Amino acid sequence: MKEAIGPTAEELLARVSKRDSNALGTLFDRFAPRLFGVLVRILSDRRAAEEVLENLFSQLWNEARRLRQEPASVAAWLAVTARALAVDRLRSERGLPRLHRGKVIALEKSSSWLPSPGDIALLEDRHELLKKVISQLPGPQRGTLELLVFEGYTESEIAEKLGEPLARVKTGLRAGLGFLRHRLHAVMGTWAANI
Amino acid sequence: MGCQHLDELYELYILGALQDEESLQIREHLERNCPTCLDRLREAAQTVYFLILLARPARFDMKRKGRLLQQLRGK
Numbered sequence: 632m633k634e635a636i637g638p639t640a641e642e643l644l645a646r647v648s649k650r651d652s653n654a655l656g657t658l659f660d661r662f663a664p665r666l667f668g669v670l671v672r673i674l675s676d677r678r679a680a681e682e683v684l685e686n687l688f689s690q691l692w693n694e695a696r697r698l699r700q701e702p703a704s705v706a707a708w709l710a711v712t713a714r715a716l717a718v719d720r721l722r723s724e725r726g727l728p729r730l731h732r733g734k735v736i737a738l739e740k741s742s743s744w745l746p747s748p749g750d751i752a753l754l755e756d757r758h759e760l761l762k763k764v765i766s767q768l769p770g771p772q773r774g775t776l777e778l779l780v781f782e783g784y785t786e787s788e789i790a791e792k793l794g795e796p797l798a799r800v801k802t803g804l805r806a807g808l809g810f811l812r813h814r815l816h817a818v819m820g821t822w823a824a825n826i
Numbered sequence: 827m828g829c830q831h832l833d834e835l836y837e838l839y840i841l842g843a844l845q846d847e848e849s850l851q852i853r854e855h856l857e858r859n860c861p862t863c864l865d866r867l868r869e870a871a872q873t874v875y876f877l878i879l880l881a882r883p884a885r886f887d888m889k890r891k892g893r894l895l896q897q898l899r900g901k
Contacts, residue, residue, distance in 0.1 A: 680886075
């Protein structure tokens with residue numbers, strides 16, 4: 632999510648941590664359209680997506696003091712947390728266990744594992760180039776990534792849903808993510824990357 | 827044991843998609859503040875961020891923003 636002209640998201644977060652609701656409003660204006668798109672894509676229900684968006688910004692308000700102590704990008708925290716909240720809601724509606732309590736608990740204690748604002752700015756600058764990388768993946772691999780990211784299924788649930796052996800699904804998903812990881816490194820590292 | 831065997835798991839860990847035993851391996855490294863795992867997780871989070879934001883932006887009801895800010899100011 633590209634930064635607008637004006638204070639950075641991290642400067643706004645510092646103000647939010649001091650209970651400046653106008654700063655939260657500015658963050659909302661800047662990031663809500665992209666995040667709302669993510670939430671609608673996951674939940675396929677605008678009202679549910681609006682509720683999750685509100686919860687997300689309430690959570691940012693409540694956790695601002697802790698988050699500003701860490702070098703993580705606010706945009707990255709918002710995107711990853713939005714997806715986690717929406718997926719947990721979707722899974723609960725489907726009668727599936729929540730993913731983001733327990734399984735990835737080590738991630739919830741701190742945000743130091745999130746990319747820095749500089750890394751995210753670089754990634755945003757090259758977003759259009761990176762989108763081409765996705766189109767280089769075979770259709771079925773893109774389909775399983777969709778199930779993973781936007782449907783919130785685990786590897787074993789994807790195997791069950793597709794009626795395929797778990798080992799094959801794991802191999803395909805991990806190869807797809809490995810391909811993306813390496814292309815992302817190339818694109819972030821040099822413009823000369825041959826994609 | 828080093829961390830190389832975990833190399834292809836970090837994105838899946840962030841997305842909560844691993845089976846318990848693989849998830850536990852990463853969690854144990856993170857709880858020991860393993861610097862390699864933390865670095866790899868930071869790289870993986872970039873891939874995850876990129877994937878999440880492939881969704882198209884959508885318009886929403888701005889009244890929601892006003893209501894939210896009003897609620898938070900009241901707290």
